[in-house]
Amino acid sequence: MNGILSSIIKLENKVPEWNNESQTYILNFNGRVTQASVKNFQLIDEDGVIVLQFGKVGRDRFTLDYRSPLCPLQAFGIALSSFERKFGCE
Template identity: 45%
Template structure:
């Protein structure tokens, strides 16, 4: 799996990702995962919605529901996040 790279949105002077309307609030926890051979195919999406207490998670094969949920949970703990 490969994480999507961010693109610079100059009007906001910030890096952004296109979540197709599923994610509405900015958060360092938001992410998209894709297959390294097909960057246009999103395998997992996780991010904060308009209601800042609610997150959205979409996943596709090869992830199982348990795997996708575990990946989403791991992004919630800031102590586990690395910035390499």
């Protein structure tokens, strides 16, 4: 059992910082995200390293960046889970 549990990786939402100038909470996407959205988020590991970031870049366009230990399928599944409506049901 310990072998299985040792392979579990804990990821958390990065907490946004308050910006006095804009009077909003912000995350630094280093230019990869260009529009504000409630769907924008970053996941960090226990060391504070950004493992996944997802954000809006156009009316119906989003960007997804990820790194190890996530695979493309995991990253895509996490990103899809941020949408409140199901595609094809509109």
